[in-house]
Amino acid sequence: MLIERKNYPHGWAIPGGFVDVGETVEAAAKREMREETGLEVELTDLLGVYSRPDRDPRGHTISLVYVGRAEGVPKADDDAKSAGLFSLAELPSPLAFDHAEILSDYRHYVETGERPAPWRKA
Secondary structure (H helix, E strand, O other), X not given: XXXXXXXXXXXXXOOOOOOOOOOOHHXXXXXXXXHHHOOOEEEXXXXXXXXXXXXXXXXXXXXXXXXXXXXXXXXXXXXXXXXXXXOOOOXXXXXXXXXXXXXXXXXXXXXXXXXXXXXXXX
């Protein structure tokens, strides 16, 4: 599930955003998915934490990336220009941020059940 971003930096991205004060990261992940795609998601696993300082050109951000399940037809909303479901073999271009790396890690997770070891990338 990817969204095409309306705002800078442009490109296709995993739905996401910022955690509100008083909100858990899990609640933020579900809220951002609902706001950007209209889908309710059930989180099933934590894929990883991505924190490289240069991963977002707007400034240093940290992403917790969850794996989940959703049903329904995605509809772009909020700051998403469009939304779509893509196979890992046919991803759109360009991908924003470090999402090519995250999706590669997700492919490895799907194929092996193993989460990435981010400390090996530091």
